[in-house]
Amino acid sequence: MARALALLLGFALAAKTPVFAQDSDVDTSVPLRLPVDFKLPERPFMLVSAAELAAAKEKLATQPWAKEALAHLQAQADVIIADPQFFPKSEGGWTHKYVSPQSGEQLKFDPKSPNRHLDKSAGVYLVGKGYDEAWNSFAFLGTADEQEVLAAVWSLTGDVRYAQTMRKVFLDIAQKYPGYRLHDKSMKLKPDGEPVGDYAATGGYAMSQSIDECNLFTSLAFSYDTLAGSGVLSSAEQAEIEAKVWTPLRAYMRRLLDQHPSGGNWWVWHATGAVVTGVVTGDQDLVDQGMNLPKYGMLAQLRSGYINAEGFTAELSPDYQAYPFRALMRLSTAARRVGVDFHRVDRFRSAFDLPLTILQSNFCMPRLNDGAYTSLVNPAWAARYEIAATWYSNEDYKKVLVAIYGSTEPKVERDSVAALLYGPTSLPEAPLVPPTDSRFLKATGLAILRSPENDWNLILKNDRGQSGHRHPDALNLSLFANGEEVFPGTGSPRYGHSTYLQWFTHTIAHNTVVLNTTSQKVMPSGKVIEFGYAHEGIGVAQSTANSEALQGPASGLKDVTPTALRRTLVLLPSAIVDIVRATPEGDNAEGLPDTTIDLPLHFQGSLNMDGKWSASNDELVLAGRDNSKSKVARQGYGLIEDLCRAEDASAVHGRVTQRNGGAVDLWLAPAPETGRVYSATGIGLENALDKRLPMLLQRRVSKRATFAAVYAPWKQAPVVTNATFPASEGDGVAVVIGHGAGKDLVLSLPGAGEFTQAGATLNGTLGASCEMAGSGKQVLLIGRGWKQGEVEIELTVSAGQAGAVLVEFSGYATKVNNLGDKAISGRVKLSSDGKWMVFAAAPSESVAVR
Known part of the structure; x- marks a missing residue:
């Protein structure tokens, strides 16, 4: 109870109104509040409702796939009860530190190896306090995952062995959780006896961040309710778990709502933590606050545009979207159990439709902003669509499942808890076919040009807003062709890797213009899709970004020419035309210095250029630049290697040979006499940082510049013979x-x-x-x-x-x-x-x- 009192005595932080919307309008379709009026139902009720359990048992009686799935889950459960994962003895560290210094790949978690951590890419074991602390966090999450399996198998079989193992684990949690101290990802522990106040405002007790603490315990809530209703806990044991775990957590969730630290998906997780914790403990007021609190409740966040009109969360990252989406799914499931139908809110449902809008032919979503290249062919996305297919009786969601389970590389079996407890009894025969029509997502700022004659996906990114996890890459270009990304979106490695701040969050790492070797700003305005039109295999998109969106307010520019950008992409049956214009803004531009205008283009594959290219010692960063305030010197340019310069920049032609067959031929418009064209290499993709990617860099030094290029993908043989300008x-x-x-x-x-x-x-x-x-x-x-x-x-x-x-x-x-x-x-x-x-x-x- 000491911790609960400390949490309740915490000082509130200054109010901060959420600003998410990419389109400025408030979404009035989201209700102002949903009525919350319930008493704690008879347990168990959270993991699976009576109707869902009856339907699941009917599947087991009639569907071969369901019998096989239960056999697989039961085998997992039998392994767990033989050797369950318990909470570690000490607090968890930042999971983003659990990463290979060489490749950026996550280290292999071994539950039996808390002090030696395998870097598969380098073939070595790493040791160190930071790795050990991150290992603790993965141990916490592994414990929660195991409890879900045990709870599901007990629900379907009634075998008391599974509930007895859950009892051991939760009693162990009750002994350890009170000993964990409040801390953040720096692992600074709160001294005993001090009131919480704003100390480690986004910290946790078991985990190092409040969002991760909410993630951990909103998962455990469903299995705890199952345990509490199983009959294996004595009343004294249940009271002990309630007092040592859930009572402090209720106070912790109230502090998060009161102080509302950080923003964006943090608020989503805090609201989810409040709702789920309130449901599992019967705390109606906590559920009401998490759902209906002005500004920071979940409904207020949706009304403010956290999910935009096209289904994107405010981070505008297909990969990162999965994390807050997990919270929204748990909140919706828990709320349904007490009669609150959050799942019927259209803005929430639109998040299921978004992946089907941006899907590429390999069933991946493009790299946009932070995160990795994400495929829908994985168990987590399959579980989401199992639930959504039943909630909404949606045929497309069922077809997504057919496509996921029909994939051979990777292979995903239909044997999850979600499939058994919530999924449709049967699926259609035909899988979902990824879209072949062009889309113009104006609320998001994405133009996607596609052709039904091939698998080309051309994306012009000009997203608005300034929520976390956005990149400084207005008018960025990415190209998917011949089954893979050729001009990849940038994405990012785990944030604990040095290249995240040194490369991926700089404009030079993207396929768009850098002005004066300084990264663009991340601004909510000044970016517009001017037009986008398409019919079958022909389309065009044009977007602009003004100088304030790129460089900040003119009042803050000293001896710098305010410069705007416009990019025009034309998709033809034969090729792609790319035109980029940089122009000065303002009446005084002519009296200001010329601008160094760089246009990088990064490739996945091998790059071969015609003509003569000489190794170059040219200094790419402007002389005298001091970027110390950004904490990262040289704006990413310092990580460029293998620099070569075209001896003749008036006729630049080359080819990107793709890894899996096919190629893209390139023609660049002639550079002016003072212009330069370089080839080089940059940092590799997010899970293969050490596998450097080839790149081209076009440079102009002028008040204005125009770049033009032709890209011609082909599979069997080249289609385009030449391009002239x-x-x-x-x-x-x-x-x-x-x-x-x-x-x-x-x-x-x-x-x-x-x-x-x-x-x-x-x-x-x-x-x-x-x-x-x-x-x-x-x-x-x-x-x-x-x-x-x-x-x-x-x-x-x-x-x-x-x-x-x-x-x-x-x-x-x-x-x-x-x-x-x-x-x-x-x-x-x-x-x-x-x-x-x-x-x-x-x-x-x-x-x-x-």
Whole structure:
């Protein structure tokens, strides 16, 4: 009780309003509160309801897969009761320190080896206090995982042996937990007898962070309730566990809600800790606070946009999303047991839909911000969709399960606790097919261009907001082709590895522009998807970021030119066109120094460049720069190695040969006379840091710069034979691509205007013509008009507006696809002496033109 009193005496921290939303609107569809009115139900009730248990036993009676799953779980449980994992004797450290210094891979946890830790990548054992403390945390989590297995198998079999082992473990927890002292990831322990106050505000007792403490005990709550209802605990034993574990935890959860330290997913875990702890102890007030507290309750967080309109959590990381999503699942499950239907809140449900929107053909989600490359083919995601498929009776979620269990590499068996207790009795035959249509996620700031003819996924990232775990990479580009990421998103290793702060959180580690060798800011505004349109295999996306989003407020810039960026991506059947523009902002820009404008591009595979490249000793970091305030010198540039410089930067062509077959051919637009192009290597991917990745770095020193490139993925044989960039005056960019079926042409302007080059005239922002096999042709137009040879297209739009159409010419047939959200009219002419053919098309309508 001493700890409970200390927690209750804690001083509240200053209030801090959560700001998550990528779109500024509050989500009014989330209820202001959900009624909480319950008394502690008869135990056991938390892990599985009576209806779910009856359905599970019906599965066991009728479904072969369920019988095999129970046999597998029971075998696991038998191993556990022979040698259960217990809580360690001392506090747990930061799990992110449990990492290989060489590769960044997590060390192998061996429950029998608390002081020697295997680094598989290096083939050596590591020793040290930090590793031992992190081992403790994995031991805590392993104990909780084992209790879930025992609780599930007892629920399904009634075999008292499993409950008796749970009894031993929870009585052991009751003896050890009061001895743990409050600490944070630095392992600074609170002196005995002091009130908590704001000491280690985000610390824990068993674990080193409050989010991990909430994770540990919200897992144990479900198995504890099962134990308490099993009949093997005496009343005195149950009272001892309640007094030494759950009573202090109730006070701890109240302190977290009162002080609300940190933000983002920390608040999600704190609210979850309150709700789940309240449910398992029958504390109605604690459940009500966790769910309904203004600003910091779970509903308030959803209303403030913690999950955005497209299902992303505020961290905008597919990998990191799984962590707060685990909390949301536990909160929802516990709340359902006492009649609070949080799972029916649409914003929560949208988080299940998000992975299906961004999925690549290998069933992975792209690297975005912190975290690793994440596949849905793993037991954790399978368990989530087992539950969701039943909660929502959703066929797509069931098809996801078919795809997961049908995979052979890796192989995931349908033998989890979630499948047996909550999953559908049977699954459909057909698996989910990853999407092949382009998506423009404006609330998130992601444009995803895809083609149904191949597996190309082109992502233009311009996410808004400034929640934790975001990277400074406005207008970042990633490319997936031939079954893998070729221009990978950056992701990150575990935060305890030195490269996290030295490389991954700097702009140079990404595929976007670095200004004056200084990383971009992470800002919530100033970033816009200007437009995105696609039809089948052709699409375009254009995004901008202003100088404040990249460099901070102009008032804080000294002798630096405020610079904005605009990136335009065009997906064609033959190739991808990438155009990046850097332009000065403000009336005084001409009197300020030139800007060093770098555009890095990182590759997964081997890079071979044509022409002569010489080893270079050029100093990439600007002379005299002092980055000591950032705690990391040289903004990541110091980790670049193997620097070579192109002797001729006017004709840069090369090839990335992929690891699993196929390649991507590259053409870069000629650099100006003072421009430079380098090849080099950077740090490897998050679990293979020592396997360096090749990269290119284009540099311009000027007030403004334009970069243009063509990327042509191929599998069996190259499709594109050449790409040229006809010189143009002003802001226009022209790209000509030669391929087996003819030529493609792209004309681009940063905004609406008129541009003539390579035999064509654009009246608008972008035009692209593609010659197809069999004499067919397609023209993509964002604007008002296009003329190329004898073909003319004119659109009738309101003043200041632009149309977006894809016109398809095939033999004698002509079809106009309206790509926009407004009705459009216009006319098309196919020859100089031909007649104009008039058309009108509703939003997203395709019409034949005669």
